[in-house]
Amino acid sequence: MPDAPERTTSTDEPRFRYTPALAQQIELRWQDLWEERGTFHAANPQGRLTGPGGSPAQGDPYFIMDMFPYPSGAGLHVGHPLGYIATDVTGRFRRMCGDNVLHALGYDAFGLPAEQYAVQTGQHPRVTTEANILNMRRQLRRLGLGHDPRRTFATIDPEYVRWTQWIFLQIFDSWYDADAERPGPAAGKGRARPIAELREELAAGTRPVPGHDGDNTGGAVWAGLSELERRDVIDGQRLAYVDSSPVNWCPGLGTVLANEEVTADGRSERGNFPVFQRNLRQWKMRITAYADRLADDLDLIDWPDKVKSMQRNWIGRSVGANVRFDVVGTADQDPAGAAGTLEVFTTRPDTLFGATFMVVAPEHPLLDEVPAAWPDGTRSAWTGGYETPAEAVAAYRREASAKTAVERQADAGKKTGVFTGHLAVNPVNGEQIPVFTADYVLMGYGTGAIMAVPGGDERDHAFAEAYDLPVVYTVEPEGGLPEGHTGAYAGEGVAVRSANDEISLNGLGVAEAKAAIIGWLESKNIGEGTTTYRLNDWLFSRQRYWGEPFPVVWDEDDRPVAIPDAMLPVDLPDVPDYAPRTFDPDDATSEPEAPLGRNDEWVNVTLDLGDGPRTYRRDTNTMPNWAGSCWYYLRYLDPAETTAPALAGLEQYWLGPRHNATSGPAGGVDLYVGGVEHAVLHLLYARFWHKVLLDLGHVTSLEPFGKLFNQGYIQAYAYTDSRGQYVPAAEVEGDEQSGYTWQGQPVNREYGKMGKSLKNVVTPDEMYEQYGADTFRVYEMSMGPLDLSRPWNTRDVVGSQRFLQRLWRNVVDEETG
């Protein structure tokens, strides 16, 4: 029982009433005691981290976690702690039930906003970030969260960076063996293996050399390669690799971005700047190798369906077939010979007999060379009015490349295109069909080329209608297509008009027909069943300062060399100017320039990496913000561990599939609470890293997060005056009926986020001061279900205050104490 507070006002309030002042006194006292006693220390089954008073681990392990915060300069508003309060309540409940609860909070401290804040304030990002973390710690401690304070860390801590870089090197030093059996619970085919094993197998000749024809028996092909060629083969197989392909270049941010960071209308998620496709040499991670496992293992985890479906959508698995069409030479070239082949991907190989033309993306390499003249039978509508295919194709390519993502979306449905002059041979019936280029076919998906079946696909049908191309229906529903049917028929049915001398699909259902035609294509070696994904490899390098440097140097042959583990971490150097080099947001021709490149002494180093001192160039990129958050859950197990990101025994105890089964058959964190905005970013990347670590034997759980819960957002009202300027929401008076006013003038109410610029921020500090942390916590938990978004109303908080007062009165006499 605390002493009665000094009376600070002249009221006649009872001495022992539960007032904000008394609440604060109680809260601070207990917060100090919890810290002193280590009340919320979670006990590891081994090692230095024991429970309160040195107690050993007892009860079922229960690992509960929040998506860790980004220490922004603005400090917290009342929306931020919502999830932390919820996990605290759950964690305390489980602890009371006898579980060994692990609950801690670290800080995700690299990244663009921290860097931008530092640039604005003219201070080094480390200075501002550390100050922000301190402020956030203070605000959160006052909330009274039952966290284990020994387990906190920030992603910018050099010891944390060491292990982030170490994991990067594990990925860099791995390749994906699609045929290898996975051991243990991950059973199936395909896993990451150390790159050294690839080299051994190539040298021994037990594996063909990728990208090189020829029989590698006894390592014959391998032996014929120079050391540089060998390194190129190896580097081409790594799970972290550098290559030059179209990437998202964002001049406004001065960096390239991952697909997941670009919105559907072609802008950066952060800053909303235009993003351009450019061929640039960048680091990527081979997440596509894990596409199937990332999709399939969603069945093993307890996540909201919404998030699962977003991930499935993003991965975008389609099962179908690749089919190769011969492209014939035209009259002026070589009328007899084939000019090449055109490979397409289709999910409906059963409709091959209905393919009456082909379409390739404007960027397709087939268009680099086109026939000199229009072939016989070319219709004027196909040529775009040009004299030659070359002119027509060039004009269309120009047009297409000038289109922005927004324009392209707006035009979706309207079909434009032009005949390329090429003719392809439909392998099932020998018919020569025209090859068009059109922007409704995307280079980034499948093979960038399709067989068009206007009888079975609405887009192809629209194109066929616009360019007067023949329509053949090869699938009909039971009872046939209705009289006068127009448009494509994409439904179930049986194959018709689908037979040649060797194979007949007629009468088969869609699934059987697919299987039959794939068998035939494979027997003729002109196609095979295959699976295509929408997911692309993860673009992993950024041209910014405030991130983890790549633990890689480049040798005199311009090949990447890993920094040995013993030399980690590679610290961020001091550079004269850490500001990113940004550009006119619309200037697509600008070139990225990494701030780390501004320090020649750092960039050019002499190192002894095992074969004597040599000079190298450091990699000047930094990792994306996601790197640190890809594995932080592992670091809570013991942030001071010096031999591994996390000890195997601890990982098994806290994350392994287990007994109380709260985390499900895949293991992972028992409860992970955070916003839905990371559905295809952090949550996909972290799953990918975890599976690589699993393959390499560093973890035993199949998934990092067994159960996920998305909390809603606390929203708020904001008010604008007649000029549209925001006015301080706290000073607005009135209600819905009588209208709202600020300083006597009427204002407009809007509903949305809480934010500085909207002048409607309410801070936890104000709540501690006016009501106490417990009232604040009760209010947030009683506003409504956690997964819903709802409005903050400061005046409603008093209800929770009265509730606690009533509770208090039931236990304590307000007059006597």
Place this chain on the structure above:
RNA sequence: GCCGGGUUGGCGGAACAGGCAGACGCGGCGCUCUCAAAAAGCGCUGCCCGCGAGGGCGUGUGGGUUCAAGUCCCACACCCGGCACCA
């Protein structure tokens, strides 16, 4: 268009397994305390009719199942979120 989630008083929301709809909180009204106000406490508060007793209506809309439906089934409308020319 496809996928996911919703729709209950003036407002946020509750109703767990089909069993008294509207818990709890805000707001509103009345009262107590006070010279007064604030704070706090007590009572009332879904809508309509009625002085009242009381009556009627009521969970987006229309149907259905059931002794009984916010809850189950069918159809529709609207709102929010995600994806979208992905072959």
